[in-house]
Amino acid sequence: MPPVVESSLAVKADFPIFARRFGGRELIYLDSGATSQKPQAVIDAQAEHLRSHNANVHRGVYALAQEADAAYDGARRKVAAFVGGRPQTTIFTKNVTEAINLVAYSWGRANVGPGDAVLITQMEHHANLVPWQVLCRERSAELRYLEVDERGELSLEALERELARGDVKLVAFAHVSNVLGTINPVAEMTARIRAAGALSLVDGAQAVPQMPVDLQALGADFYGWTGHKALGPTGIGVLHGREELLERMEPFLTGGDMIASVDLQSVSWNELPYKFEAGTPPIAEAVGLGVAVDYLSALGMEQVRTHERSLTAYMLERLGEVPGLRVVGPPEAERRGGLVSFTVEGIHPHDVAELANRGGVCIRAGHHCAQPLMRCLGVGATARASVGVYNDAADIDALVDALQAGREVFGL
Ligand SMILES: Cc1ncc(COP(=O)(O)O)c(C=O)c1O
Structure with a gap:
């Protein structure tokens, strides 16, 4: 008997997209790892902002502009609080890639x-790999990789060995792998990284x-995530950084809104977090993300985790019934986020996704923006089913x- 799904979340009705029918069939969406569906509350909040409170931010004295300011900065406060961060060190970006x-x-x-090295892991999404590769190439530094073992996990001993070489300036790694599902031991890793005098960046997208x-318990120097996977709109991501580091850093993009004053030949930067938010920011998107985190907070993140862990346990058990199906990543749901990547002997992953589609089920197939990991796993692609609160x-x-x-x- 498969395990019982021990969750009381029953929120599908909050997500209007599930009213759609495809060929008369319900939408069965198992691709939340790619992007989440949006609750009505988020859709309404964005529409209401555009309908009734729209003005540019940080530049108008009139009442409408002040409403827009309050909405944008209020969203930042909510988003920061959601992960235990502070508004000054919570920067809105376009996505976690940015x-x-x-x-x-x-x-x-x-x-x-x-002579310096940047250390990343074999399980990184291209978003947390290519920027470091380009940096290392440009700065003649070395890019090294922590290996993933046969269970799809990283080794703390291997991390310590790498750090002991004395040249690592930064370690960048995923909190949860988008392919293996592995939950990495972030606090244990950041403690070792800090002790070695290096910085840590955690990709919290999944x-x-x-x-x-x-964020306080995790202890990362930088932690990034993306709104659209967290029930929020596309076009908004978040970077949390340690204040002393952000203060010392030069801006990434320059232009309007991120300056204190500009002269013909000189410029001084605005205070945090605005120094890193050049140009008109994603205002309605921030408002939507603020409501998304309100929605998740109302469900309770412990509850959300219980729901996804128990669905993942159920998925691992049920997928095990399919002959020839091989799951990649840790065998226990406890060690995973809410996604399972797999291959089916004799059927290409793209055909697996198409077969699921014929059954009305949306799953993803491909390299999941993790081509080096695919090579480590010895596969060109996998199919991936990922769950959400709904x-x-x-x-x-x-x-x-x-x-x-x-x-x-397939005659199998
Ligand atoms: C682990 C991980 N990192 C980064 C990203 C990139 O997210 P975005 O495209 O929103 O920047 C994804 C999205 O698939 C992801 O799963």
Whole structure:
């Protein structure tokens, strides 16, 4: 018997997209790792902002502009509080990709040079790999990788060995892998990194939407995440940074709003966090993200984690019934976020996704923006099913039914 899904979340009705039908069938969405669906409250908040409170921010004295300021800065306060951060050190970006690039450009170009190393891991999304590769190439530094073991986990001993070489300036790693699902031991890693005199950057794209995140407890120097995976709109991401570092860093992008004063030949920067927010920011998107974190907080992030862990346990168990199906990443749901990547012997992952689609189920197939990891796993691609707060056991049953039916189509 598969494990019981021990969660009382039943929130599908809050997400209007689930009213849609595809060929008369319900939408079964198991691709929240790519982007989450949006609750009505988020959609309404953005529309209401545009309808009734729209003005540019930080430049108008009239009442409407002050409403827009209050909405934008209020959203920042909520987003910061959601992860135990402070508004001054919470920077809005376009997405987590931009958040990581901000650090790679602003901190990296000033602090990494010949003889230095940046350490990342084999499980990184390209967003947390390519910016470091480009930085190291440009600055003649070395880019090194922590290996992923056969369980899909990192080794703290290997981290210590790398740090002991004495040349590592920064370690960048995912909180939760978007392919393996592995939850990395962030606090244990950042403590070792700090003790070695290096900085840490954590990519929280897959973690913030599905588990309690407390920046103080995690101890990272930089922590980035992306709004659209956390029930919020696209076009907004977040970078939290340690204040002394952000104060010392030069801006990433320059232009309006991020300056204190400009002369013909000189300029001084605005205070944090505005120094890093050049140009008109994503105002309605920030408002939407503020409501998304309100929504998640009202559910309770412990509850969200229980829901996703228990659905993942159910998914691991049920996928195990499909002959020839191989799961990558840690075998226990306890060690994973809410996603499972897998291959099915004799069926290409893209065909697996198409077979799921025929059963009305949305899953993703491909390299998941992690080509080096695919090579380590010895596969070109995997299929990936990922859950959100709105999923239930029936969604996973539908996936398994579609895969079983698909095997018959392939004569397996
Ligand atoms: C672990 C991880 N990092 C980074 C990203 C990139 O997110 P975005 O495209 O919103 O910048 C993703 C998205 O797939 C991800 O899963």
